[in-house]
Amino acid sequence: MNDQGRDCEELVADCRVRAVTDLFTHTWDPVVLTALRRGPRRRRELRAAIGGLSDKVLTEALRRLCAHGLLERRAFAQAPPRVEYALTALGQSLVDGPMQALGDWIIEHGDELLNAQEKTS
Amino acid sequence: MNDQGRDCEELVADCRVRAVTDLFTHTWDPVVLTALRRGPRRRRELRAAIGGLSDKVLTEALRRLCAHGLLERRAFAQAPPRVEYALTALGQSLVDGPMQALGDWIIEHGDELLNAQEKTS
DNA sequence: CAGTATCCACATCGATACTG
DNA sequence: CAGTATCGATGTGGATACTG
Numbered sequence: 162m163n164d165q166g167r168d169c170e171e172l173v174a175d176c177r178v179r180a181v182t183d184l185f186t187h188t189w190d191p192v193v194l195t196a197l198r199r200g201p202r203r204r205r206e207l208r209a210a211i212g213g214l215s216d217k218v219l220t221e222a223l224r225r226l227c228a229h230g231l232l233e234r235r236a237f238a239q240a241p242p243r244v245e246y247a248l249t250a251l252g253q254s255l256v257d258g259p260m261q262a263l264g265d266w267i268i269e270h271g272d273e274l275l276n277a278q279e280k281t282s
Numbered sequence: 283m284n285d286q287g288r289d290c291e292e293l294v295a296d297c298r299v300r301a302v303t304d305l306f307t308h309t310w311d312p313v314v315l316t317a318l319r320r321g322p323r324r325r326r327e328l329r330a331a332i333g334g335l336s337d338k339v340l341t342e343a344l345r346r347l348c349a350h351g352l353l354e355r356r357a358f359a360q361a362p363p364r365v366e367y368a369l370t371a372l373g374q375s376l377v378d379g380p381m382q383a384l385g386d387w388i389i390e391h392g393d394e395l396l397n398a399q400e401k402t403s
Numbered sequence: 404c405a406g407t408a409t410c411c412a413c414a415t416c417g418a419t420a421c422t423g
Numbered sequence: 424c425a426g427t428a429t430c431g432a433t434g435t436g437g438a439t440a441c442t443g
């Protein structure tokens with residue numbers, strides 16, 4: 162994360178690879194990003210669309226993604242409160258690029274992955 | 283992970299997105315994969331090339347990746363023991379496809395990511 | 404060299420109850 | 424509706440010493 166200029170061919174720790182993969186170490190972050198790829202959503206919509214994650218975890222994920230500049234929080238002064246979350250340009254590029262590639266890969270190779278997993282478990 | 287056929291447009295949890303992103307929830311797994319993209323390596327070479335991870339964690343990562351069908355373990359009956367780890371065809375396709383896309387993205391957008399992070403921390 | 408066995412620190416997640 | 428606070432279960436990683 163701190164050796165941007167260093168050659169990453171051999172010494173892989175602390176290199177750029179980590180800078181991205183760290184974004185995925187939190188289980189729900191990529192899921193939240195994916196859920197927003199079609200456009201902004203309110204907090205509650207998100208929670209319902211994703212399903213299976215607690216308020217606390219959702220809040221943490223949203224804060225983290227905002228802090229990383231991938232999400233933007235838009236609060237409206239209303240009662241009841243209305244808050245929307247939207248991908249920033251940076252976040253959108255991540256979703257449309259690498260995460261789309263990830264999705265394409267699983268569509269093509271997902272079965273192989275599951276088969277291999279079952280064999281050994 | 284178990285609802286392969288389900289529509290993932292809206293309900294994101296337990297869908298295919300997770301099947302891939304779960305591969306990245308373990309910090310070192312993608313690093314190990316990347317370190318093997320040029321060809322097979324012995325355990326010790328790997329540890330040295332990556333740097334900063336313990337024997338235990340390396341072992342765990344290797345076992346997990348083998349179990350998922352992404353890595354192959356080749357042991358030679360020798361003294362001292364010689365063991366090589368190599369990407370399978372499946373693993374290679376993951377590294378050359380999605381992980382390459384991830385690397386390309388960070389090369390292009392890494393600075394934005396770091397700037398945004400520093401602003402908020 | 405390859406791999407295992409403990410012990411410990413720490414973070415993530417889940418469930419629940421509560422505030423504005 | 425949006426968000427916070429707390430507690431506990433679980434798991435991931437680090438350090439160290441040891442076996443074949």
